[in-house]
Amino acid sequence: MVASARPAAAAVSASLERALGDPLDKDNIAGFRHSVEADRAERFPRELCDAVFEWGLAEYLLPEQEGGEFRAIEDCFELARVLSRRDLTAAVAIGATVLASLPVWLRGSARQRRAAAARIREHGFLAFALSEREHGADITAGEVTARETPDGWLVDGTKWLINNAGHAHGATVAARTGDGIRALTLFSLSRPSADDGRWTPLPKIRTHGLRGSAFGGITFTGLPAADADIIGRPGQGLAILMETLQITRVLVGGFALGALDTCLHAVLAFARERTLYGRPILALDAVAVRLADAYADLLIGEALGLGACRAVQAAPDQLPLTSACAKYLVPQLAAESMDSLAVVLGARSYLAEEHWHGIFEKMRRDCAVTGLFDGSAPVNLNIIAEQLPGLASARDGADRDAELLEIFTPEPPPAAWLTEIEFELATDADGILRGVSAARRVVGAEGGTECDEALGELLRWCEAETARLDAEVAEERGRPGWPRSGAAYDLAARYSLLHAAGACAWKWLAWRGHPSAGEFLTGGTWLRLCLVRITERLGRPRDDLDASHHAALRHLEQVHDEHQFFADITRR
Amino acid sequence: MSTVAAELDLALGDPLRPSGPLTFAQAVADDQDEQVPELSLRALRDWGYQRYQVPESVGGRLSSLEELMSLGRVVARRDPAVAVIANSALAAAMPVWLAGDAEQRKAVADSVLGGRRVALGLTEPDHGADLLASEVTGSLESEGYRLNGTKWLINNVRPAQYLCLLLREPEREGLRSLSLLLVDLDTLDPATYELLPRIHTHGVRGADIAGITFRNALVPASARIGRPGRGLEITAQSLLVTRTLIPGLSLGALDTGLRCTADFVRRRHLYGKAVEEIPYVQDELAAVFLDAMVAEAVSRSCVRILHFLPELSPVSSAVAKYLVPHMAEKAMGRLARVLGARYFLREGHWSGIFEKLLRDVRLFGLFDGSEPVVLSALAAQVSCLAERDVDPRRADDVFRPGHATVGNAIAPGVFDAVADDDPVTTDLLAVCDALDERSRRGDALRDAAGALREAGADLFEGAQRSVDPRSQAGQRLGERYARVFAAVCWAKSWLADSARVPPEWAAAGLLALLRPHVRMPQPVSAALFGELTRQFSHQPSFPSPRVAAKETPAW
Numbered sequence A: 001m002v003a004s005a006r007p008a009a010a011a012v013s014a015s016l017e018r019a020l021g022d023p024l025d026k027d028n029i030a031g032f033r034h035s036v037e038a039d040r041a042e043r044f045p046r047e048l049c050d051a052v053f054e055w056g057l058a059e060y061l062l063p064e065q066e067g068g069e070f071r072a073i074e075d076c077f078e079l080a081r082v083l084s085r086r087d088l089t090a091a092v093a094i095g096a097t098v099l100a101s102l103p104v105w106l107r108g109s110a111r112q113r114r115a116a117a118a119r120i121r122e123h124g125f126l127a128f129a130l131s132e133r134e135h136g137a138d139i140t141a142g143e144v145t146a147r148e149t150p151d152g153w154l155v156d157g158t159k160w161l162i163n164n165a166g167h168a169h170g171a172t173v174a175a176r177t178g179d180g181i182r183a184l185t186l187f188s189l190s191r192p193s194a195d196d197g198r199w200t201p202l203p204k205i206r207t208h209g210l211r212g213s214a215f216g217g218i219t220f221t222g223l224p225a226a227d228a229d230i231i232g233r234p235g236q237g238l239a240i241l242m243e244t245l246q247i248t249r250v251l252v253g254g255f256a257l258g259a260l261d262t263c264l265h266a267v268l269a270f271a272r273e274r275t276l277y278g279r280p281i282l283a284l285d286a287v288a289v290r291l292a293d294a295y296a297d298l299l300i301g302e303a304l305g306l307g308a309c310r311a312v313q314a315a316p317d318q319l320p321l322t323s324a325c326a327k328y329l330v331p332q333l334a335a336e337s338m339d340s341l342a343v344v345l346g347a348r349s350y351l352a353e354e355h356w357h358g359i360f361e362k363m364r365r366d367c368a369v370t371g372l373f374d375g376s377a378p379v380n381l382n383i384i385a386e387q388l389p390g391l392a393s394a395r396d397g398a399d400r401d402a403e404l405l406e407i408f409t410p411e412p413p414p415a416a417w418l419t420e421i422e423f424e425l426a427t428d429a430d431g432i433l434r435g436v437s438a439a440r441r442v443v444g445a446e447g448g449t450e451c452d453e454a455l456g457e458l459l460r461w462c463e464a465e466t467a468r469l470d471a472e473v474a475e476e477r478g479r480p481g482w483p484r485s486g487a488a489y490d491l492a493a494r495y496s497l498l499h500a501a502g503a504c505a506w507k508w509l510a511w512r513g514h515p516s517a518g519e520f521l522t523g524g525t526w527l528r529l530c531l532v533r534i535t536e537r538l539g540r541p542r543d544d545l546d547a548s549h550h551a552a553l554r555h556l557e558q559v560h561d562e563h564q565f566f567a568d569i570t571r572r
Numbered sequence B: 001m002s003t004v005a006a007e008l009d010l011a012l013g014d015p016l017r018p019s020g021p022l023t024f025a026q027a028v029a030d031d032q033d034e035q036v037p038e039l040s041l042r043a044l045r046d047w048g049y050q051r052y053q054v055p056e057s058v059g060g061r062l063s064s065l066e067e068l069m070s071l072g073r074v075v076a077r078r079d080p081a082v083a084v085i086a087n088s089a090l091a092a093a094m095p096v097w098l099a100g101d102a103e104q105r106k107a108v109a110d111s112v113l114g115g116r117r118v119a120l121g122l123t124e125p126d127h128g129a130d131l132l133a134s135e136v137t138g139s140l141e142s143e144g145y146r147l148n149g150t151k152w153l154i155n156n157v158r159p160a161q162y163l164c165l166l167l168r169e170p171e172r173e174g175l176r177s178l179s180l181l182l183v184d185l186d187t188l189d190p191a192t193y194e195l196l197p198r199i200h201t202h203g204v205r206g207a208d209i210a211g212i213t214f215r216n217a218l219v220p221a222s223a224r225i226g227r228p229g230r231g232l233e234i235t236a237q238s239l240l241v242t243r244t245l246i247p248g249l250s251l252g253a254l255d256t257g258l259r260c261t262a263d264f265v266r267r268r269h270l271y272g273k274a275v276e277e278i279p280y281v282q283d284e285l286a287a288v289f290l291d292a293m294v295a296e297a298v299s300r301s302c303v304r305i306l307h308f309l310p311e312l313s314p315v316s317s318a319v320a321k322y323l324v325p326h327m328a329e330k331a332m333g334r335l336a337r338v339l340g341a342r343y344f345l346r347e348g349h350w351s352g353i354f355e356k357l358l359r360d361v362r363l364f365g366l367f368d369g370s371e372p373v374v375l376s377a378l379a380a381q382v383s384c385l386a387e388r389d390v391d392p393r394r395a396d397d398v399f400r401p402g403h404a405t406v407g408n409a410i411a412p413g414v415f416d417a418v419a420d421d422d423p424v425t426t427d428l429l430a431v432c433d434a435l436d437e438r439s440r441r442g443d444a445l446r447d448a449a450g451a452l453r454e455a456g457a458d459l460f461e462g463a464q465r466s467v468d469p470r471s472q473a474g475q476r477l478g479e480r481y482a483r484v485f486a487a488v489c490w491a492k493s494w495l496a497d498s499a500r501v502p503p504e505w506a507a508a509g510l511l512a513l514l515r516p517h518v519r520m521p522q523p524v525s526a527a528l529f530g531e532l533t534r535q536f537s538h539q540p541s542f543p544s545p546r547v548a549a550k551e552t553p554a555w
């Protein structure tokens, strides 16, 4: 909805939002009361999933080739976000289906695509079976094997920590078929209709959040597979996984932003109705600052997510870096914002069924998972850290600025479908971060207003910080163990913030001339809000509440009164 | 750790046993079922825990709050929910210990020693920290107080015999409009009050939290605690003690979180090696270990202030209540990231206790004064820094090594709601000089002393301007005060007893407080991780007679 270029896509997520009805209606199955109740009973939100499929979700998960409407990663992101505002258990379960189907859309055969499409159209769930009990991030150490026999393949072993394991009709399974980097092969497998012990779901695993999930494991015992079940070719598993994860790491941000959106609404409502010391607590600075900051975090996450979504199809060379930055930072911003909003909500953040049916408490537990799966924070920081030395020596390259501006445009041209993308392992030059300099030049040329001056100062600060960071990387990189040290990951985390500043800057440049953008965005207040927050995290002292915070709070209240997505702001 | 706490630890046995009271398995099971952890509470009762909830002067065993904090920590290591319930008798009855008459003290003491619980009713549905807005009323009539209204979010109100109730006397106004009553729920006419349904919570799910509505309930006038209209003052004094003790529970949870993670990373293998060999993992564990040591020293200083320098407790209680739960929560977040998916599971590794601890610790920052509330309380106290002619020796006993054993810390007339001066923080420059004396030119300790001087100058300068404590500037001033105060405590503790902590660690500890986002130098990190590993190998789980009996940093 935010920045969706194809008006059709915005209309689609708006239509889903409407179909889901009033979240505060206690009888609405897409409402918070139902969501909390199912979670407390550790029950899967089946009715909600059914309703979403009945609305027509399946078509948006299937590519054009299969007669569906899935054309852009961004559309998926937006739908994930709409659903995540209601219930993350449902959203993540459907997300796991998307994750399992992506390798098929990317490298699968026509037959595999048809089969996956048919399952999804039947409202079935798929599992993405990669993790094992003894092997987490170390993917190539997996012990589930597929043995070749004269009659085809036999799959043996246990996958564990697998979402949808309890109710999946099919799974994308990573199995060992050899050694080294060609050790893994991906299979697209169906659960046998007879319960004959070849595909055994393990007991549900109890979790912190997403308590209603069908989360568990699957043991394969001599499960037969044909050559035709192999996605791509034998030994290509790791390569296809790397491609798939670059995409899903972008999508995960949609879950986190949807959850944060709801938490922000819930806490704002509380801050307006709760009276202490004779006034609503929103009048307390300590409360106002937290709300404005959480809002800024939401906007930052959204800009970073938008750029990353677009990069998948329009600038895949940026993807190795930006997908890791988005995967690390968006869940992190959401988690930190929720911690801070919890302080405002006080005791009610701790209660399971009070204020808005206790949705805050559930969202906070659920959202924590976004920092874990598809590459946890340390893994993504590792990926970023490894690219830092190369990036530091490639800060030029203004020749691509026009292309990058185009990526952030409100109305992007149709982009290449996933099968045409050439994925890369590392990003050579960070075009997204260059948005900072591009914006600084524009602000410098225009100049004048108080906001422009503040922006210029913030953008120059980010440039200087980038230079400092690059210098530090150059100095440290040779130290033994550095790429996996705490110090390296600190730099990677800082880098992801600068990268996000670049995304915000590009978005501002691309949107400020657009007729649909309101004064909040065009005037630079939006960018200032985001940059104040980012640079504060990087250690720059800030004012308590400046003009951008007051503007942000006014917007928050307005959007809230109109029952909208906070993200819709940019459309005014 | 005190001897009594070590004894309790031993008596409770290994928490990794597959079942039994105060094991991790039991804690997770009770949490899952939202059950009051009766089995574990009974084990504590059998040991005699309730005796430490009652001051010696009225027949209990409580003489040292430092010891009490260690006891709470030992229990919180196993199950913070049990610790909250078991320690609520002392905390909820604090108004009685501080301001009750002999008869009231005796009655509550007997009730607690007999195994009953006590509740403290301050909060109402529409009023949290703004106690003056309380709507529960008690009109003084000829037969006594006539009570009306609802208290809500009250721990133990359903099982309790006694409820310390804060209410408004309608005839009174302003700061003296509130009084406290000791309500005996056993004798209150059941037709005149209603216990509300249990409220389910994010963490401490075993606790029985509910509400109570009074409808023309009558209690005798003799139930009043202290003088009429003194409810707010007595409550404020009571909170000084409870706010200082709560950090012990945060530390206990963090103890287990750290051990649980340390155990995981040595068992788990990735990329052909144990996870503990990944430099990031070592650096994170070292940082948490250091934070735990610092938080422990700050907690200990603050609890000893209750004994030796009670006039400073309006400051120290706010520092402890803000900083220690805050540091513990952040540290648990770091550990969660090191644990990866295991932190998200409510089963498996150590029975899934980490997941529960993560939820439980969040309570400690929240109740009895949330972060913004205690920070604004601190900001309101900065004027005591202006008093510069203060004798720092008044604080000497606070930092003296060895255990504090003194009677009657909790007694009428000990506490005041505001501090006039701050003999700890105003000694900052002398402390920095002493650190310099122990350091060599250009070494880490000297740099850290420099950072402390700088932070102190900044604080003293800020303290001269008047700020609204509830403004954001007030919040930040409060936070600066907390960090500088804590840093001086850490430095003074180290100067008084530097045998176990090398100067580089002392320096890193100061910076962990003053610059929490800056990572310590790699060699210090490596040394700390080495120490952590050494301690952990000696004592993978508690208790161990050898180690538990003596004081060890952080564990």
Ligand SMILES: Cc1cc2nc3c(=O)[nH]c(=O)nc-3n(C[C@H](O)[C@H](O)[C@H](O)COP(=O)(O)OP(=O)(O)OC[C@H]3O[C@@H](n4cnc5c(N)ncnc54)[C@H](O)[C@@H]3O)c2cc1C
Pocket: A096, A127, A128, A129, A130, A131, A135, A136, A137, A138, A160, A161, A162, A163, A164, A207, A210, A215, A369, A372, A373, A374, A375, A376, A378, A379, A382, A484, B268, B270, B275, B278, B280, B281, B337, B338, B339, B340, B341, B342, B344
């Ligand atoms: C709710 C939920 C749903 C999930 N759904 C699925 C699913 O559907 N399909 C699926 O296949 N998996 C799923 N997973 C598994 C998830 O992707 C795993 O968390 C992931 O594989 C990592 O494994 P791990 O967390 O066990 O950590 P490990 O990889 O075992 O790592 C343990 C710790 O080692 C350290 N570490 C590891 N690598 C590095 C590094 N490079 N640098 C520094 N430190 C490092 C970190 O501290 C890390 O936490 C799910 C997990 C959860 C919690």
Ligand SMILES: Cc1cc2nc3c(=O)[nH]c(=O)nc-3n(C[C@H](O)[C@H](O)[C@H](O)COP(=O)(O)OP(=O)(O)OC[C@H]3O[C@@H](n4cnc5c(N)ncnc54)[C@H](O)[C@@H]3O)c2cc1C
Pocket: A274, A276, A281, A284, A286, A287, A343, A344, A345, A346, A347, A348, A350, B119, B120, B121, B122, B123, B127, B128, B129, B130, B152, B153, B154, B155, B156, B201, B204, B209, B363, B366, B367, B368, B369, B370, B372, B373, B376, B469, B470
């Ligand atoms: C598990 C649990 C057990 C509890 N047990 C008890 C009990 O036994 N007895 C009892 O009486 N209470 C109990 N409480 C209540 C607890 O102490 C309340 O949290 C407290 O009264 C504050 O109320 P509140 O959280 O609703 O926040 P409020 O006080 O309503 O505050 C809302 C927000 O306003 C802001 N704010 C408030 N004051 C200030 C200020 N001075 N400066 C800046 N910002 C400010 C803060 O952001 C705050 O979070 C319990 C709570 C929980 C969760």
